[in-house]
Amino acid sequence: MRTRRSITAVVLALSVVAPASFTATAAVADAVESGDAVWIGSRAGHGYPGTAIFPIHGETPADPSAPGEPGLWAYCIEHDVSALTGLSGVVSDRAGYLGSNRFTDPAVQARVQWTLTHSYPAVDLLELEAAAGITALSRDDAIEATQYAIWNFTDLWSDPSTPWAWETPNSEAVYHYLVEGALAGAGPTPTAPQAVSVSVAGPATAPIAGSLAGPFVVTTDQASARVFTDPAYPLTDATGSAVDADAVVDGQELYIDLRGVADSGSTTLTAVVAGTAATGLVVSVPTVPGETPTSASHAQSIILVGASDATTSASAVMTWAAAASPTIGTTLTDAADGDRMLPSTGGALVDRIAYTGLTPGTAYTVSGALIRKSDASATGITGSTTFTPTAAEGTVEVAFTVPAGYAGQTLVAFEYLFLGATTDGAPIATHADLGDADQTVSIMAAPVVGAPETVAGTSAGATRLAATGGALPTGLSSAALLAVLAGAALMAVRRQDSV
Incomplete structure (x- = not known):
């Protein structure tokens, strides 16, 4: 027809x-x-x-x-x-x-x-x-x-x-x-x-x-x-x-x-x-x-x-x-071993971002920042990645480098997704939650050098040897040492007299 x-x-x-x-x-x-x-x-x-x-x-x-x-x-x-x-x-x-x-x-x-x-x-x-x-x-x-x-x-x-x-x-x-x-x-x-x-x-x-x-x-x-x-x-x-x-x-x-x-x-x-x-x-x-x-x-x-x-x-x-509304979720870990603890001197972090609702073949940029959990203040540590997805769902990574100076702090990654190869305009998806454990890492406290171990229940300054032995404090005088030894000998004699 x-x-x-x-x-x-x-x-x-x-x-x-x-x-x-x-x-x-x-x-x-x-x-x-x-x-x-x-x-x-x-x-x-x-x-x-x-x-x-x-x-x-x-x-x-x-x-x-x-x-x-x-x-x-x-x-x-x-x-x-x-x-x-x-x-x-x-x-x-x-x-x-x-x-x-x-x-x-x-x-x-x-x-x-x-x-x-x-x-x-x-x-x-x-x-x-x-x-x-x-x-x-x-x-x-x-x-x-x-x-x-x-x-x-x-x-x-x-x-x-x-x-x-x-x-x-x-x-x-x-x-x-x-x-x-x-x-x-x-x-x-x-x-x-x-x-x-x-x-x-x-x-x-x-x-x-x-x-x-x-x-x-x-x-x-x-x-x-x-x-x-x-x-x-x-x-x-x-x-x-x-x-x-x-x-x-x-x-x-x-x-x-x-x-x-x-x-x-x-x-x-x-x-x-x-x-x-x-x-x-x-x-x-x-x-x-x-x-x-x-x-x-x-x-x-x-x-x-x-x-x-x-x-x-x-x-x-x-x-x-x-278009489906894009969403992102993040998982922040130590780049070296995959846990959520960095040495006190800092190190490299990687934030693995899972996305949904993106358009295959279209460029996007994800930009992140590390935030102090204690007061939500910015650290100035940032990272970003521009990518073009081949499917609507997938993952992409953003790297952060934490320098020395953050020992003892807890940091949270905030991530923002932008359409295109820049961060111009408003983000089309955001993941910024101070309470999200998956976005959170801790920096170890700096070690305290020369501090003696205090035994619970003893007076200040009291010390003990390890159960397997150890060295006496170097501050113990020779006279004191002789007195201790003499006391031990006297106790032994008294035990013999009583036999």
Whole structure:
């Protein structure tokens, strides 16, 4: 089943490879092609009566009395067949033409094609009047001259002297320019229609807020395309650097920068190139709306032409989910042995940070500081790490170096997570809890040199030897030592006397 294409105020071509997060209004290579249906609007206000041009719309407008700007235009190629408007016709190439006049001749088709591409609206009025050697050319005169030139080839003899009821001398001058130019410039067969195509392929995975959404790949046979989003979001390359959105080339990959976005949302990405491939395609019109036109029964056949400023575009609606709120948790340990105790002289600490809710492929920076547990004052000891996660959850480490001077203190690591490669702006996640044991390390007290051990229950200054022996205090005098020995000998004698 053929998908309906649409022609809007610009000629619209859509070709989008889209996952679930992308919605394209159609998927085609060109704006119109054989088999497409187009709606033929009223000719009122688009030229002199009898020679007015047909406005062409890709879809039947909701209000046919106010259809808006057409995407294409059309001239008549059957002078003696009545025209109908306000209904849909079927597009075909020249081989699908249902009429029987001279337009069936390839040489005539070539002259009509030359006329279309050198006249209004394919050429603007200023350019056309310059080519015809006149001034002050009106739109109605340009349309009349073009229609008469086409009929001259399709229904009359191709002698440019054929008289017509020209409204003005300017109309006649343009007519002669077109007919004489087509006779001299057109070949024996019509040239191929201008090739104009553009498409956009979206990323294979659904984007989320807070990331670079992409890649979007633009494909076109034109030198460059203009790309924009609506609502507007910055366009970048894979590294997040800005690109020239007015000069996107074939095969270029683009990303929509959602790094500063947290909520869900959507935007339409459109790639636009100049020109249209529709000029020269034929529209067959039924005599009764909704019926199929045939060679035996059809209204006036018409031929399409794109305006000089016509564009071909590809569009897709991209939607994304809200970013998960990032969280971090930390585990601070001695880098040397993994415990939570540093020597009194200091040392190296490592804080292992577990994160969740991050966007893979996006840069983050985690910055930490050591805080005194006693009074929550800053030590000035800091550390940071910039990283790009490959998954939403994972771990990263921040190193701290504690110098001498913190003996006997208890330190707590506070960590802050920032989006990007710097700590600019507000953190997107914080873990700062003085009471969290996993964030806490202690520094040993400095040793006291030369202090004797005091035995509990003794008077100050009393000392004892270890149970396994030891040295007496060096301050004991020789006399005291002799007295002790004499006392011991006396006790031994008394024990002997009592035996």
